[in-house]
Amino acid sequence: MEWRTKDVNTLKYDKLYDLVGIGIGPFNLGMAALADQTEVDAIYFDQKEEFSWHPGMLIDGADLQVPFLADLVTIADPKSPYTFLNYLHEHNRLYQFYFFNKLDIPRKEYNAYTRWVASKLSNCHFGKKVIDVIYQDEGSYYEVSIEDMQSSETQVIKSKHVVLGTGSVPNIPEGFEGYPNEDVLHTNHYLYREKELKKAASVTVVGSGQSAAEVFYDFLNDQDRYGYSLQWLTRSTGFFQLEQAKLGQEVFSPDYVSYFNNLPYEERMNALETLGTLRKGVDPSTLKNIYHLLYHRSTEEQPDVTIQPLTEVNGIEKKGKSYVLDCRQWQEDHAFTVDTDKVVLATGYKPHFPEWFNRIGDEIEWEDEKHFKVEMDQQLVFKDGRDNHVFTLTNLDHSHGTGATNLALSVERNKRVLNRVAGKELFSINTNTVFQQFSSKGM
Template structure:
């Protein structure tokens, strides 16, 4: 943890960041070039970490390494991925790999390097609650109270667990976000993997390769009609541009949900190369090695109910959309690759009555990611990774991280610090 000798605690912060995940880390990195602003980012973790339970062998990013924390708006920043490569003396070796999409391990190493060198980050400081008194927000930690004129909420999403599985969560039924920290014993067990996205694919292949012991059976279940690829074609990638976001923002609210749903595979499919790797693995095991692991691929199934049998098994009731019939399968271990969801952080409870939420209890966000709330116009609450419903499919992804941070900084400073008006798309939306 850095020393904060430069911080004057008698003066309210211009911006307090809650959480130091990738999105707020990007904001902190860009704000370093504005020393006239007093900023601090608080995180309860002892050091930087990004979903450590999902750091599976072979896991890769789904976006270019140039879509890092800063490059899109400040390519000369010392906090770019290229600067990281140079400082770590691996620039030329990296070029020889001829890759633009890097492993998740290397991207976390890059972000940790940034976090370790930014003085505005304060780890080991959990914000218990946020109140508003007179003209300032008051952040309450275990040991101090901090005043701030503006906030940026970046404490992230929480694992989503289907309703029918909540009562089962425990030692043998758990969310995939805990997988690498749990290191479960799967030897001679029947395993059910719920979820057909990238995480489900990574868990399935690692189970198949006996990462946690040789399972007796591996069942991969997905609601999708098949195990579907990420759509990363050039014109689909235009969804992940500032121009498209500006067009999306102007749409009627009732249209946005429909559009986000049909664009789902632009952000939530499985990397095509990874699908090919799985298929080749299954081919070799089936025709060449006669592998003894019993595996089942079960797409087009929706988990409807789950119960624990007297023998210690979990009974899963599935509905097969293709046959319109119900199916029952059993498992010793259930791994939920069911994604994450937004919830209002508990620390906002004191000011929650001031927040103007929509009918689904979500933030109403301005084009500059400011939350609609009952407070002074010159006091803002920004939120990152909370605007899928308002800003579109790119919002939860890393693709526009630097652009969003620059947009927030410009709004905070009330002047253009960074150029965010990128050239219009090749597509006339």
């Protein structure tokens, strides 16, 4: 498709928009960048004052786990002005990136790139919170109430469709809430508390994914300098690397997501279990760096480090200025405790839904009590069969499998949403993208 120049998208309360996006994370930001080059009149809101991508985990040396081609737009439109390569061009960094000679890019640079795109888009509005969405059946549109976070004034705009991109919030285990943030915190706040954490006598990291490994490695690097005791605990059976075999990676393709989406619900849930190391494993280079550092230190003395899988952390109690963790090695069924001054929870995230979303629960179809039905183009299925859709980019594991959170496949999802809103194919839908096939139907 060719570039087009869209008029400055100032916020207008007296018009009917094609699409309103609620929340501006990488997924909706990518959709906004694609929509900016089309006829779709879309507008996006976020209560934050500016765009920032996981600022608490932008650790020096940490890279994305996907190639730079998984930027906001390239998979859909490599000619877009919002590609990562154009960002490099605009910032005179193409030669540096050429000599960098890696597909993966630093997390800090990905954050800088996405902030650059957000600053270029006139259809993204920050500091504005969507507080309600009401469907007007007679007019076939949604009334979207927006509160300005500075003035507290509320305005209402109209839109034919809505896309929910409110993302996720930290998943804090039961019993770990309410403690001082400087002592017990989730990884999404890690860099904000890093200096305080490293002044402690002992630190425990809980979890086994990429974030856990990056935080543990950061602690390990500075352990000699600060002298703390370091523990790494997880209930997983081991610290497993991300599967990187090329044929194995083909499950991160539109073909597999389409196959997955067409499976019966029970089969989809079973398949999620088998995709664990593909979706949640640790980058091999991170695990290698951890092991190499441990080995070099062990040539002089045994590091003051405990690394233990198969271990549930089921509770926490305050003990003076420190804490006691209630643990259980579940394979042996052996309970024990761990004393620690600080706890960093790398326990993942859970979907976040605004309060108004609860109101439409009875209007949509559900696959079970936790998972709503989602079509391949991310639209929720309303019982009344309305033509005005609510799309979701949140809570898609059960419907889109590997495509639920993958950055490259988020572009595929965005293409489908914009095509449906436009009522025509603005972006081609890719098929036959891999060398293997997943279904035997038609053979």
